[in-house]
Amino acid sequence: MANSNKVIDPSSLANLSEVVTKHLHFDWTISFTEKKIHGHVTLDMVTLVPRVAQIVLDSSYLDIKGVQLNGQPLEYTVADRHPSLGSALTITLPETVEEGTKLQVKIEYSTTEKCTAVQYLEPEQTVGKKHPYLFSQCQAIHARALAPLQDSPSVKVTYSASVTSPLPVVMSALLSGTSEDNNDGTKTYHFKQNTTIPSYLIAIAAGNLAGREIGPRSTVWCEPEVVEQAAWEFEDTEKFIATGESLLTPYEWGRYDLLVLPPSFPYGGMENPCLTFVTPTLLAGDKSAVDVVAHEIAHSWMGNLVTTSNWEHFWLNEGWTVFIERKIASRLHGEPERQFSAIIGWKALKESVELFGENSPATVLKPDLSSGIDPDDYFSSIPYEKGFNLLYHIEKTVGGPQVFEPYMKAHVERFANKSITTDQWLAHLHEYMEKHHGQEVVDKLKQIDWDRWISGPGMPPVDPKFDTSLADACYNLAARWDQARQSDDLSGFSSKDVESFTSTQKIVFLERLTDCEPLPHHLLEKMDQLYEMTPIRNADIRFRWQQLCVMASYEKIYPHVVEFITEQGRMKFVRPLYRYLYNAKNGASLAQETFLKHKNFYHPIAATLIAKDINLKQ
Ligand code: BES
Ligand code: ZN
Numbered sequence: 001m002a003n004s005n006k007v008i009d010p011s012s013l014a015n016l017s018e019v020v021t022k023h024l025h026f027d028w029t030i031s032f033t034e035k036k037i038h039g040h041v042t043l044d045m046v047t048l049v050p051r052v053a054q055i056v057l058d059s060s061y062l063d064i065k066g067v068q069l070n071g072q073p074l075e076y077t078v079a080d081r082h083p084s085l086g087s088a089l090t091i092t093l094p095e096t097v098e099e100g101t102k103l104q105v106k107i108e109y110s111t112t113e114k115c116t117a118v119q120y121l122e123p124e125q126t127v128g129k130k131h132p133y134l135f136s137q138c139q140a141i142h143a144r145a146l147a148p149l150q151d152s153p154s155v156k157v158t159y160s161a162s163v164t165s166p167l168p169v170v171m172s173a174l175l176s177g178t179s180e181d182n183n184d185g186t187k188t189y190h191f192k193q194n195t196t197i198p199s200y201l202i203a204i205a206a207g208n209l210a211g212r213e214i215g216p217r218s219t220v221w222c223e224p225e226v227v228e229q230a231a232w233e234f235e236d237t238e239k240f241i242a243t244g245e246s247l248l249t250p251y252e253w254g255r256y257d258l259l260v261l262p263p264s265f266p267y268g269g270m271e272n273p274c275l276t277f278v279t280p281t282l283l284a285g286d287k288s289a290v291d292v293v294a295h296e297i298a299h300s301w302m303g304n305l306v307t308t309s310n311w312e313h314f315w316l317n318e319g320w321t322v323f324i325e326r327k328i329a330s331r332l333h334g335e336p337e338r339q340f341s342a343i344i345g346w347k348a349l350k351e352s353v354e355l356f357g358e359n360s361p362a363t364v365l366k367p368d369l370s371s372g373i374d375p376d377d378y379f380s381s382i383p384y385e386k387g388f389n390l391l392y393h394i395e396k397t398v399g400g401p402q403v404f405e406p407y408m409k410a411h412v413e414r415f416a417n418k419s420i421t422t423d424q425w426l427a428h429l430h431e432y433m434e435k436h437h438g439q440e441v442v443d444k445l446k447q448i449d450w451d452r453w454i455s456g457p458g459m460p461p462v463d464p465k466f467d468t469s470l471a472d473a474c475y476n477l478a479a480r481w482d483q484a485r486q487s488d489d490l491s492g493f494s495s496k497d498v499e500s501f502t503s504t505q506k507i508v509f510l511e512r513l514t515d516c517e518p519l520p521h522h523l524l525e526k527m528d529q530l531y532e533m534t535p536i537r538n539a540d541i542r543f544r545w546q547q548l549c550v551m552a553s554y555e556k557i558y559p560h561v562v563e564f565i566t567e568q569g570r571m572k573f574v575r576p577l578y579r580y581l582y583n584a585k586n587g588a589s590l591a592q593e594t595f596l597k598h599k600n601f602y603h604p605i606a607a608t609l610i611a612k613d614i615n616l617k618q
Pocket of ligand 1: 139140266267268269270271291292295296299318379384572
């Protein structure tokens with residue numbers, strides 16, 4: 001068969017149209033000393049067409065040791081590496097097989113030191129400093145660096161795993177048993193994920209992990225030193241899950257645990273099923289960052305149950321998730337809170353559009369990835385916030401939450417356990433509205449400029465006019481500072497200005513100022529004196545404050561920026577700060593030197609992207 005899989009998923013090299021995986025079993029041994037995982041994967045596959053002669057799998061930087069079909073060794077080749085998609089592993093079947101044939105393929109292999117899916121930490125890089133640690137991050141296309149498989153979200157599988165390790169192991173699955181000691185200081189942990197998932201949701205972590213129950217179906221896992229704080233910060237988890245259930249369908253996954261990772265975790269959160277991974281920068285001490293947990297919980301439906309069929313439709317995961325996350329916020333804290341979050345999102349969207357350029361193909365809601373672009377290179381707020389805004393606009397157009405909320409539920413029911421494209425989503429939306437609300441609402445949908453929303457670059461075609469009731473105080477204060485550059489009299493400002501501000505209001509105040517001309521240094525100095533910005537530990541505020549200062553080339557802040565970007569590796573903070581520092585006066589070499597010195601601290605995905613951002617060849 002011709003390679004029509006290109007149509008299914010431009011980011012996979014597998015022959016997806018000929019054969020499909022149903023179940024994966026991993027039998028792994030972790031070696032912290034070698035920084036490797038070795039063992040085998042067994043793929044239960046079924047052919048989809050007649051006369052299948054080979055199986056092509058995705059792989060990346062793997063050491064393949066042998067392939068067997070029903071116990072018989074098979075011939076295979078590992079192709080030269082595609083720069084972003086990895087190396088196709090082509091397995092030749094002994095003879096061509098008919099459509100509907102079940103094949104059990106067992107591959108023995110080991111990961112290598114180039115593995116982009118896993119970061120290994122030395123004991124010094126952990127809180128406790130005594131034990132090593134490892135964690136994976138497979139989204140978008142790094143699962144192929146953990147195991148040879150069909151690394152496409154169009155394929156959904158159940159999985160099981162047996163993992164032998166000297167330290168406790170957790171996975172994106174349910175623990176089904178732990179062996180007694182293996183007499184060599186290791187134990188074997190057994191896992192089962194019985195709901196079908198795309199490969200990017202396979203996840204593992206191992207280290208000195210302790211658990212603390214925080215709800216009827218939730219435990220927070222982390223190093224014992226921070227478990228107390230984590231349990232407090234995330235105590236509202238069950239409320240978020242229950243709100244998600246009331247908006248959508250019953251929670252499918254049995255457990256919802258959280259794993260708080262070491263500071264180099266490159267994302268805010270990752271919705272690994274049964275076990276969300278989160279950055280320790282969420283431990284703000286005031287629960288101000290738990291919207292990330294609400295977001296990851298929303299993925300339990302949007303993304304994990306209803307999944308994008310390939311990375312061009314990534315917005316279906318993230319736009320929908322942001323939409324549900326904000327629905328949860330409005331249920332728990334009122335509509336103004338949702339509007340406030342939407343305002344913050346709009347600002348993030350604007351920054352992404354400015355960064356890529358308003359005509360850039362990377363700013364399109366459904367981008368074209370057919371040339372083999374690395375999805376990591378296109379990662380931005382665009383699918384999140386343009387996606388949110390499209391759904392928000394549809395909600396308004398069809399008659400508000402009364403009409404839209406029942407539809408959200410119908411969307412999940414229609415597509416649960418499936419992978420879908422933007423066209424499939426759109427067809428169902430129209431079908432649903434016609435069936436439940438008739439021609440009148442269908443006519444309203446016709447007013448939407450779908451082509452521009454979905455395929456046009458730049459900002460959305462519609463101004464959302466969010467309610468600014470919670471933002472006005474922030475805007476007013478920002479305007480006063482902006483105007484103060486014209487005068488010498490700063491006596492009107494006092495520490496009281498921000499006394500009643502929530503963390504989020506401080507963020508919006510600072511964000512507003514980053515939209516103005518850089519502030520003169522004496523104003524930044526005064527602001528810091530009055531509002532005590534530099535010592536604030538809340539990562540989101542710290543980020544925005546440092547951004548404001550670096551954009552003004554306020555050199556006094558540079559050492560604090562270096563401190564912040566080398567003590568945590570969340571890309572949302574480190575990538576922009578490296579970029580701003582690189583572009584600031586006397587900042588370029590500081591940025592490059594800082595990165596080179598601390599390169600090993602960062603997760604491999606983050607390191608690659610930061611290096612590109614500040615013009616360093618890796
Ligand atoms: N699934 C994403 C993280 C991700 C996306 C990892 C694409 C790799 C490739 C996760 O749900 C997410 O969106 N995290 C956000 C937090 C959120 C509140 C917007 C983050 O990490 O900042
Ligand atoms: Zn997300």
